[in-house]
Amino acid sequence: MKKVIFHVDVNSAFLSWEACYRIHHLGGKQDLRQLVSAVGGDQEKRHGIILAKSIPAKKYHIQTGETVVSAKEKCPDLVLVPPNYDLYNRSSKALIKLLSEYTDKIEQYSIDEAFLDMTGCCQDPITTAYEIKNRVHAELGFTVNIGVSENKLLAKMASDFTKPDHVHTLWKSEMSEKMWHLPVGDLFYVGHASLYKLKKLGFHTIGELAAMDPAILRAHMKSQGILIWQYANGIDESAVISSPPPAKGYGNSLTTPYDVMDCETARQY
Ligand SMILES: [Mg+2]
Incomplete structure (x- = not known):
């Protein structure tokens, strides 16, 4: 079969969940998703970080992971709301x-x-x-x-x-039409470090990677190169592993826009 x-x-999970909560539970009239808005870390601290942003905020090139200060510079009218992790857990469970x-x-x-x-x-x-x-x-x-x-x-x-x-x-039959023209940075598992290596090797699109002799990728990037080549070709045998939802918390990940070198910034991420 x-x-x-x-x-x-x-x-835009965190932002959407907050928007729904404000509309359906607090009787709010405005929908955060329609505004230039974002969920931001501690806004009192200068180093608060953008955790999620609305689609209108993307037009201002506001990025998840950048500082609130930098986002405000891009759009002084940015509507910022604080994170609400209890709400996220409830929404996720639903x-x-x-x-x-x-x-x-x-x-x-x-x-x-x-x-x-x-x-x-x-x-x-x-x-x-x-x-x-x-x-x-x-x-x-x-x-x-x-x-x-x-x-x-x-x-x-x-x-x-x-x-x-x-x-x-x-x-798989649609890869050439829908995936291979995309930039290599869009491929799952390709983070900043791999992207840098792949660009240096002259790759621009996922299709170029897919067409490559995997031995060359292995020579430059070891086993990671093979994995990236397999992904570019749509090869993934991993099974869906059902597990009971974690009782305590949830993990989430993001790639920071720059190298984080101090504990305080790391803690905020
Ligand atoms: Mg999402």
């Missing part, structure tokens, strides 16, 4: 509960992302993905992107295409 994997990713109605093979990947093994669970994956996306919006108030493919890697790449509130497929 052909494998079917979904990757569900909440759009999402996983809804997703659990569709399969018991769910791997929570971060506080706002999950992989679903939908193999044999739906007649038409696209129809089911739209149903899930629309139910999340109608019942929980926030939007998600859903990537659909035959493995986790490609499903994750697909969910990152146009946002918000979209279903995208990225089957």
Whole structure:
């Protein structure tokens, strides 16, 4: 049976969850998602950091991980709201509960992302993905992107295409059309350090990487080079590992825009 994997990713999670809370529970009239807004670390401290931003804020090139001071310089009218981790945990749990109605093979990947093994669970994956996306919006108030493919890697790449509130497929047969023209930095697992190496080796697109002799990548980047080459070719055999949702907290990760060298900054991240 052909494998079917979904990757569900909440759009601007922290900001969306705060926006929903303000509208549905506090009776707020303004929707933070429509404003140039962001969730920021401690705003009293000069070194507070942007944890999430609205889509309008992206137009000002405000980036997750940059300092509040720098974001304010880009847009002095930026609306900043403090983080609310209890709310994020509740919202995350509500999402996983809804997703659990569709399969018991769910791997929570971060506080706002999950992989679903939908193999044999739906007649038409696209129809089911739209149903899930629309139910999340109608019942929980926030939007998600859903990537659909035959493995986790490609499903994750697909969910990152146009946002918000979209279903995208990225089957292996669609890689040349939908993935290979993308810059190498868009490939999963390629962080700042790998990107630097790959650029020095002259790679610009994922397709160029995919077409490369993997032995050359291994020579320059060891086993990591092989893994990157496999990802560029859509090769990923890893299974969706369902585990009970962690009782205490959630992990999330981001790549810092610069090297963090001191403890205080690291703690804020
Ligand atoms: Mg997300």
